[in-house]
Amino acid sequence: MARTCxxxxxxxxHGLPEADDFRIVxxxxxxxxxxxxxxxxxxxxxxxxxxxxxDDAESYEGPMQIGDVMVGSTxxxxxxxxxxxxxxxxxxxxxxxxxSHVLAHGHTLRKVDPSLAPVSTAxxxxxxxxxxxxxxxxxxxxxxxxxxxxxxAASGAVGATVGQIAKxxxxxxxxxxxxxxxxxxxxxxxxxxxxxxxxNATEPQRTIAAxxxxxIDINFENVGGPIARAAIMNxxxxxxxxxxxxxxxxxxxxxxMVEDHLWWLIVxxxxxxxxxxxxxxxxxxxxxxxxxxWIADGRLTWREDIVQGLENAPATFNRLFDGSNFGKxxxxxxxxxxx
Amino acid sequence: MARTCxxxxxxxxHGLPEADDFRIVxxxxxxxxxxxxxxxxxxxxxxxxxxxxxDDAESYEGPMQIGDVMVGSTxxxxxxxxxxxxxxxxxxxxxxxxxSHVLAHGHTLRKVDPSLAPVSTAxxxxxxxxxxxxxxxxxxxxxxxxxxxxxxAASGAVGATVGQIAKxxxxxxxxxxxxxxxxxxxxxxxxxxxxxxxxNATEPQRTIAAxxxxxIDINFENVGGPIARAAIMNxxxxxxxxxxxxxxxxxxxxxxMVEDHLWWLIVxxxxxxxxxxxxxxxxxxxxxxxxxxWIADGRLTWREDIVQGLENAPATFNRLFDGSNFGKxxxxxxxxxxx
Numbered sequence: 001m002a003r004t005c006x007x008x009x010x011x012x013x014h015g016l017p018e019a020d021d022f023r024i025v026x027x028x029x030x031x032x033x034x035x036x037x038x039x040x041x042x043x044x045x046x047x048x049x050x051x052x053x054x055d056d057a058e059s060y061e062g063p064m065q066i067g068d069v070m071v072g073s074t075x076x077x078x079x080x081x082x083x084x085x086x087x088x089x090x091x092x093x094x095x096x097x098x099x100s101h102v103l104a105h106g107h108t109l110r111k112v113d114p115s116l117a118p119v120s121t122a123x124x125x126x127x128x129x130x131x132x133x134x135x136x137x138x139x140x141x142x143x144x145x146x147x148x149x150x151x152x153a154a155s156g157a158v159g160a161t162v163g164q165i166a167k168x169x170x171x172x173x174x175x176x177x178x179x180x181x182x183x184x185x186x187x188x189x190x191x192x193x194x195x196x197x198x199x200n201a202t203e204p205q206r207t208i209a210a211x212x213x214x215x216i217d218i219n220f221e222n223v224g225g226p227i228a229r230a231a232i233m234n235x236x237x238x239x240x241x242x243x244x245x246x247x248x249x250x251x252x253x254x255x256x257m258v259e260d261h262l263w264w265l266i267v268x269x270x271x272x273x274x275x276x277x278x279x280x281x282x283x284x285x286x287x288x289x290x291x292x293x294w295i296a297d298g299r300l301t302w303r304e305d306i307v308q309g310l311e312n313a314p315a316t317f318n319r320l321f322d323g324s325n326f327g328k329x330x331x332x333x334x335x336x337x338x339x
Numbered sequence: 340m341a342r343t344c345x346x347x348x349x350x351x352x353h354g355l356p357e358a359d360d361f362r363i364v365x366x367x368x369x370x371x372x373x374x375x376x377x378x379x380x381x382x383x384x385x386x387x388x389x390x391x392x393x394d395d396a397e398s399y400e401g402p403m404q405i406g407d408v409m410v411g412s413t414x415x416x417x418x419x420x421x422x423x424x425x426x427x428x429x430x431x432x433x434x435x436x437x438x439s440h441v442l443a444h445g446h447t448l449r450k451v452d453p454s455l456a457p458v459s460t461a462x463x464x465x466x467x468x469x470x471x472x473x474x475x476x477x478x479x480x481x482x483x484x485x486x487x488x489x490x491x492a493a494s495g496a497v498g499a500t501v502g503q504i505a506k507x508x509x510x511x512x513x514x515x516x517x518x519x520x521x522x523x524x525x526x527x528x529x530x531x532x533x534x535x536x537x538x539n540a541t542e543p544q545r546t547i548a549a550x551x552x553x554x555i556d557i558n559f560e561n562v563g564g565p566i567a568r569a570a571i572m573n574x575x576x577x578x579x580x581x582x583x584x585x586x587x588x589x590x591x592x593x594x595x596m597v598e599d600h601l602w603w604l605i606v607x608x609x610x611x612x613x614x615x616x617x618x619x620x621x622x623x624x625x626x627x628x629x630x631x632x633w634i635a636d637g638r639l640t641w642r643e644d645i646v647q648g649l650e651n652a653p654a655t656f657n658r659l660f661d662g663s664n665f666g667k668x669x670x671x672x673x674x675x676x677x678x
Binding site: 005007016017019021022024040041042043044045046047048050051060070074077089091098099100114116117118119120121123124125126128129130131132134135136138139140155157160161164165167168178179181182185189190229232233235236237238239240241242243244247250251261262264265266267268269270271272273274275276277279280283284287288290291292294295296299300301302303304306310311313314315316317318320321323326327328329330331332333334335336337338339 | 344346355356358360361363379380381382383384385386387389390399409413416428430437438439453455456457458459460462463464465467468469470471473474475477478479494496499500503504506507517518520521524528529568571572574575576577578579580581582583586589590600601603604605606607608609610611612613614615616618619622623626627629630631633634635638639640641642643645649650652653654655656657659660662665666667668669670671672673674675676677678
């Protein structure tokens with residue numbers, strides 16, 4: 001009977017995980033039943049999202065329980081199969097977790113084609129990180145040729161792919177990474193147009209501005225915190241920001257508000273959009289018609305707070321900010337002939 | 340020759356505007372030239388956005404200069420017209436500013452129909468605030484019948500319209516306002532399903548949660564700061580947030596980051612979106628095909644950082660957070676038969 005060696009969550013970490021937060025366990029896992037596949041793990045992917053699942057807090061997946069095998073994507077080789085789509089020797093990707101052998105139903109496995117690239121890429125550029133880069137840039141940010149993309153953690157598995165896809169889609173690729181070596185690799189190997197070492201940047205907002213004199217159109221956010229803010233403040237009109245991760249915060253024990261709320265946008269996949277009424281000028285007539293119709297139907301009411309005399313406008317203006325107006329604040333400057 | 344009495348910006352306010360920040364000036368404005376219309380202002384609208392334009396800082400409109408007449412929407416009656424679309428006695432809406440008479444080209448005026456509602460509503464529910472509520476809710480948030488809307492400053496000219504449109508569109512309308520009287524008006528006159536006085540709410544996140552046990556789907560943000568955060572933390576999956584204003588911050592002299600960055604989303608009309616790669620599962624195959632094609636073409640590269648041995652996974656995991664990994668971090672658990 002097959003055995004597996006697995007790493008389980010022994011207790012919930014406080015801040016950065018420590019050795020005692022994990023325990024290594026060996027156990028029998030049985031032989032494949034109908035439809036099941038037994039595989040030996042070759043590669044295990046380590047990814048930042050795993051940290052969030054170790055806490056007893058709401059995230060985009062339920063928290064792990066104490067004693068659970070640590071979650072994770074794996075690439076393995078099939079040892080024994082009772083599923084028609086898989087045979088011994090096949091390379092498969094699955095959510096095997098941190099363990100040496102995996103017994104799972106065939107529908108949870110994806111066959112990996114070793115002719116495309118080394119099979120380890122099924123956990124990287126052709127796996128979850130690559131898909132994350134692709135969907136976040138292409139589907140969430142919808143880049144247009146000629147636009148400028150900024151990505152934090154630019155040398156990471158996601159960031160490096162974001163930058164390269166940006167170039168392939170005829171965009172300008174810029175970013176920041178955590179060492180000079182990483183910056184060099186982004187520039188030389190990945191073709192980024194510009195990249196800086198964020199550990200040397202005391203004023204990242206200015207660094208991003210200097211690197212992108214015409215601003216950025218897309219921010220692909222992996223880090224959160226001051227870098228996120230610096231990127232936001234460089235976004236051009238109608239800019240887009242995909243919030244993929246806020247890794248600077250994953251081990252924080254006292255959270256600051258910005259990172260906290262960006263993280264929540266991921267957990268709940270929330271869209272936040274600033275707007276100006278003037279952006280919708282072409283639809284104003286339709287909107288006014290509907291509003292007037294609702295007033296005519298008695299479905300829409302309003303309230304006014306009218307102060308007499310232009311000379312009272314300055315003092316009255318401040319009532320908007322202490323909340324002492326009740327209803328639309330107006331100054332009556334002169335007589336209303338149609339009242 | 341016509342004269343106007345106008346309120347000009349005398350100096351830039353620090354915090355809440357004071358009397359000396361304004362000056363009242365009277366001057367001649369001449370008679371209408373070809374295409375021009377002279378009108379007498381009846382109503383002047385006072386709106387929070389004006390505060391931002393008084394600062395010498397980038398906003399969605401250029402800052403006012405010292406000596407400029409204060410900006411503002413006005414409703415007036417035509418006294419004299421040399422534009423074919425307007426005649427004496429017509430009621431018009433324009434960006435007249437804080438002054439008693441306006442001489443402007445006819446193309447900057449909009450005729451107001453007094454039969455629809457009192458003409459003052461051209462500055463409220465049928466004017467910029469009403470259109471802001473309409474476009475922000477309908478076009479930015481795209482509500483679906485049955486969803487729950489939350490709006491801050493719910494009794495304001497924008498907020499009250501947002502709540503009522505939500506009800507008209509078969510949504511649940513909830514919000515907060517700054518006094519018990521305002522809350523009562525939202526509930527009784529505007530038909531909100533629930534509303535609370537934010538001045539009494541020490542834990543607004545809990546208050547919103549208690550009021551909306553099934554969460555909120557749309558947050559229409561007028562206020563910023565702690566109320567914004569409380570609303571965000573109550574947003575459901577795929578929730579939407581239209582950032583219309585951050586009034587709690589308009590007179591701030593030391594800004595906190597959350598409000599600052601929400602404000603910037605308005606100035607630049609930025610879309611921020613949290614996402615998970617799994618949301619795009621139906622497009623994974625297409626994405627993998629494109630990624631593999633780019634690898635085959637030599638346009639997409641990657642880098643791996645492989646550590647041997649499952650027992651090293653716990654210690655290696657932390658390298659994700661100190662940035663000491665360089666490339667996709669993998670644990671090699673066993674031999675790769677296709678390497």
